[in-house]
Amino acid sequence: MLSLRIFTLVLEVCLALATSPLASPTVVLDSATVTGVRSGDTEEFLGIPFAQPPLGPLRFNLPQPILPYNMSFSATSMGPACPQQPLHLPNMSGLPDEVIDCIVNSIYGFIFPDDEDCLTINVIRPATASSTASSELPVLVWIFGGGFELGGPQMYDGATIVQRSIELDEPVIYVSMNYRVTAFGFLASQEVKDAGVGNLGLQDQREAFRWVQKYIEAFGGDPKKVTIWGQSAGAISVALHMVANGGDTEGLFRAGFMQSGSPIPVGDITHGQKYLNILCSRITTVVDYDAMVEATGCSGSNDTLNCMRGVEYPLIKAAVADASSIISYQSLNFPWLPRADGVLLSDDPQKLVQQGQVASIPIVSGDCDDEGTLFSLSNLNITTQSELSTYIRTVFPKISESDLAQLLTGYPADITQGSPFNTSIYNAITPEYKRISAFQGDAAFQAPRRFFLQNLSGKQPIWSFISKRLKDLPVLGSAHGTDTLNVYGGGDMADYLIRFAANLDPNGNTGIEWPQYTNSSPNMLQFNDGFPALSLSQDDYRESAMGLVTKVILANPV
Template sequence: MVGRVLLACILAGGAVFAAPSPRAAGPTVTLDSGTFTGVASGSINKFLGIPYAQPPTGNLRFNLPQAIPPYNGSHSATTFGNECPQQAITLPLVNGLAGDAIDFIVNSIFRAVTGPIGEDCLHLNVWAPADATPSSKLPVIVWIFGGGFELGGTSLYDGGIIAQKSIDLGQPAIVVSMNYRVSAWGFLASSEVKAAGVGNLGLQDQREALRWIQKYIVPFGGDPSKVTIWGESAGAISVALQMLTNGGNTEGLFRGAFMESGSPIPVGDISHGQDYYDSIVATTGCSGASDTLECLRQVSEDSLQAAVDATPNIFSYQSLNLAWLPRVDGVFLADTPQNLVLEGSVANIPFVTGDCDDEGTLFSLANLNVTTESEVYTYVRQTYLPAATSSEIDELLSIYPADITSGSPFDTGILNALTPQFKRLAAMQGDLVFNAPRRFFLEHRSGSQKTWSFLSKRLKSLAGLGSAHATDILDIFGDQELTTYLVQFANNLDPNGDADLLEWPQYSTSSPQLLTLLDGLIPLTITQDTFRTEGFSQMTTLSLKYPL
């Protein structure tokens, strides 16, 4: 910088007698007795990498998050903090798949975390309008990232895009994102974990971050009574589960919820993860310990990482029957998520939930070797429904036939049949984990609270994938229509308001209308949420009876 100033002065024929003044310090905020210096970026101030809980290291590994002590001293908040440890994955880069589809998988969905990784990772980030003051009382939008509960981090997402959009709309808001523990670090599951009361630590981390917001958001200009939680994929599922925990009591932590590709999922007891726990215990040499959980707290980071990497990941053969994900632990989740919905253990707040049309295609790249009718039957039984009867599986397969014209990517005819069974598996897996749970959630809550729902059919031409899982991220972090709807929802608990956008009707069982996002000259329309009724019904019946 100094060299450029000197060169400019010389070229202008002037003399330089003193070095230029140092650059002004960035914006600051005082929390307790601590001063945090962030970064000014146009009309946005951003404060990155603020610790919201004690580092979950040493004896705090595999333990509930502990509140941060009062801040003091001076702190730089100019870079993202560590991302939490990630499970290694192998991306399914299929031979013959179009280059744009491969590029989308690698760079738009599950690209490598960009920041440093370490167990000291419970940090959050705040983007606020530069003119916000402690008396501004702005709504707060809290982003929870996705990644199959196995990977991900906040450095992948620029909350400033959302904050800037809020300013442009004349509805300024503050955006917060947090890291939370993922994979085994956040979702260790076993009888030992349940007995210790330390299940679902990733969800507990999110809850602790929400408590931090209640305590500290005012100095940034936020109103702790106007918090909307928002996420995509595992982040959206997290939002749903935050609505279900604690008997539906939000503790005043949030007043609205916005979910992209995630609803209360069909998962069962924490004991369903016992085999994966036992595998890690054995691999790390903890099998002979009297307290295997305590032993796991003491093993080296490298040893634990290697053990976790040896377990199935989101792109393994078993696909969406994940090794590491939220399960019933008796503390955060007292029952299966879908049973909690039936019991009415749901926060009575306005919410938005939506899906992409082809949620299952991305995850069906992991089972392309399933190519025959008998192999599909075996895969469904062994992977998802080991306790189901033959007639139940036969009925499911009759509803989701092998006819490639009826599979996913939907509405693409004979195209995208990577194998004779790919589109069939994609339809079933996407409906089981995403679309059927979304409709189930809406059908049981739309009469009790204000709800809106959407379906994204954009990027349907993406070879092999269609309107794949996570494609709607581009519609919100790309400053598209969903960005405006989100900002308006956070401000008014209603996504409508911009006269230039299509009016988004509330969802009801008598009129189940979807805001539908399309490619082409007509980007938005309203459709009916009545597709694949028989399939959704059977998926819901089976998932209630045989949760994962």
């Protein structure tokens, strides 16, 4: 009878343990215990402050390191996004339903609840990672995109990356952070330059990298094995960190993975003093530093920058909201973007590339085939070559008539040569839509990437790719951002990314062998619809047109 009671007691205990939830994971940061949440094979620690709140005197100022953690707290949900730029949908009448769905659920799905107190970081790790003794796992640090105007870490589920890494037996830790966007992160003027407080969004990212160096071992990560990775503005950010400080990584990262973003042609930060939003060649609003000073009532101040630090948040946010967005006539000519500030970026990033001031690290850099289509939906009022010429002059105000003529020849009116590429006579929703899409995709993404890689060839390990998936998506084709589905959707690009972070080489037992990129053999891994899902191609398309685009943008930094 006694043995039966003992057996029953043991059985009850086992059943209780089997049905009770697992204890919440914890890590110790300084003298604080931080509690996260477990989900399957992963553990998440979300919304951890990594810098002091950028409020009051710290608004429009360099991020300040977080003070030592001395009070335990829960980290079970992401913090709010940094202040976002309002967007207005373009006229989508007549567009297919799948196109509207793609637009609404991509760029317009990236606007989240926001707050000025927003500098938080998220860490997702395998549940097997050790908090007490470092597991020395590689670390992927994700930088979100959004035109330096909007977005947040909530855009994608990092747990899918960690889960896939576990399945590959190449476990990694995933980190994502908020950083200031719009004027809060990229205010530009002489006053900003004199104060040494330019490119605050990039400085926020840099501060998050320092946080990773200091604390990632507590999560089981190896601070010597950090890969920074981003898409769109996030990829541009990765590239700019490679040319920041004369190419000195400061030991913050050892590799970079860039999806649709390279060093961009930007001029001095004083160029942001007067930014004109031009609509159909007619100036409608002025959105610049001086206009913000006036809108916030700081015109009479002897120190306008410091005055705006004291303005109530709703007023300063309203002033920022008047700026144009990436879905407006000027499109990829952003009002808020990184510029040469003399502190982090000493010159036009493309000139820094030419000068060899680039971190010598392994990189992956690639694009989608139809980068320009999404952004050209705001240019549907351009229906003639004359109107296209006017638009190009708004992007490159100093372009010569000769260069303009050559661009128009390089990007002809023949709709079969426009973007979405290789779609014959289809998708020409206006007489100039496919033409301007081809030009914008090359000017903002393809040509800068090719310029970047050609300058780095032979100096460091390079891999490049082109994504031609979703080519059948009407009007948009293989549009900007579609490659993220290859990663966060558990696709084959995720495998290459994870192996690259772990081994500094994307190759493994997934797909086909991915050869390195060199000028003599500019290999690209091509992601295709259907079969074969993967193939190899050469980075030699539209050589003449892109060469001219590169020449023009080098001469006309914004």
